[in-house]
Amino acid sequence: MIIKGNCQIAGIGAYFPEQVVTSKELMFEINSEKNYGLSESWLDDVCGIEKRRVARPDELPSTLAIKAGEEALRTSGISPSEIDAVIFCGISKEWIEPSIAHKVQYELGCTNAICFDVSNACHGFMNGIMIADQFMQGSNATHVLVVTGEVTTDITSHYIDKLKKNKADLKKEIGALTLGDGGAAMILTPKTDTRGFQFYNLYTNGKYADLCKIGATKNGYNGQMVMGKISSMMIRLHSAMIEKTYSYLNWSSLDVGRFICHQVGKKPHIRMSSMANVSPEITPISYKDYGNIATVTIPFNIYNAKPEHGEKVLVGGAGSGMSISQSGIIF
Structure with a gap:
């Protein structure tokens, strides 16, 4: 979508x-x-x-x-x-x-x-x-x-x-x-000029819901968080979408000033940069000092990056299920 x-x-x-x-x-x-x-x-x-x-x-x-x-x-x-x-x-x-x-x-x-x-x-x-x-x-x-x-x-x-x-x-x-x-x-x-969110590219595949599933019980929680498999699937789905995202944004990877993405650890983060064909140097890190902060990850990394006026920011969202999104922001 x-x-x-x-x-x-x-x-x-x-x-x-x-x-x-x-x-x-x-x-x-x-x-x-x-x-x-x-x-x-x-x-x-x-x-x-x-x-x-x-x-x-x-x-x-x-x-x-x-x-x-x-x-x-x-x-x-x-x-x-x-x-x-x-x-x-x-x-x-x-x-x-x-x-x-x-x-x-x-x-x-x-x-x-x-x-x-x-x-x-x-x-x-x-x-x-x-x-x-x-x-x-x-x-x-x-x-x-x-x-x-x-x-x-x-x-x-x-x-x-x-x-x-x-x-x-x-x-x-x-x-x-x-x-x-x-x-x-x-x-x-609301946008008043060309700045702001440009497009969102969305995809969901419920086939992978069991890879990361936590439920509440009388004694706490049950479920599993198979991070290796879910991270690999996240990157695979992102890879299948990125060309279409760049096309709708009318951007190339060279236009991206910052890449903000969901973070679960070091190896997936490096692979996400590679997926978007951008340098890890423009992909801020929060996992080192804060861990996997779930829904806080993307807004916090935008907050922490402080993009400059006119800078183009690519955003890669993900959640278990799996739900994937890619979007572009002009600041």
Whole structure:
């Protein structure tokens, strides 16, 4: 599916908990050398993930989203009352209903905004952007706040307990040890010139849903995160789409100033740069210090990259399922 872009970024924010937990600490906790034959530096060496942020018990998904939303409002100069819609896109939730977006709307004072949640694994934030984009075309909305807050390290804690007791398959659960917590937010407004989102290229194939699947149970979580296979499939699907994406954007790889993509570790990140035919030097890295931060990844890397006026940014989104997207932004 191809969708024409109608919006631009007016403000962006990010927030991370203060607590830092290293990968070596996690591997030490499961006694990785004795129980699994892996050194304590394995996550650092193979995945490239050295540490991640971990939320306190009182830091909920909405807490992280609200903190990021506050910064997005500040950087945009837009008042909360001007926000027409709030869309929460995280995997993590502190309750089943109502939507987390309701709490974000109330706490930020976005009293005129409709609100709802969107869920699509790590691809959720990109879906939120696309929905906001369509609001710009099909409604009177002029300011949409897309937010996320991820506290996925509770999954890590669950699997650490199982791995300590040799009650889990490390190869199938290794993805749980790569997760990190954080929040991100973006305020979108209609395009006023050629700047902003240009096109979105979307693809989904539910055949691969079992590769990364986590469900809640009375005792915590069950499922698997087979990161090697899902990463390979992600890159294969991206590779099949990239020529069409460049064609719709009327760009070549030489036009790309930054490549922002979903990140699960070192090797897939290098292969994603190769897929887009761009240098790894223009592909920002967050996995090293923050791990796999799920829906926070793309907005945070845009936030951190601070693209220059007129710079062309290629975006590669992905989420288990599999859902894939590619899009282009002119800043």
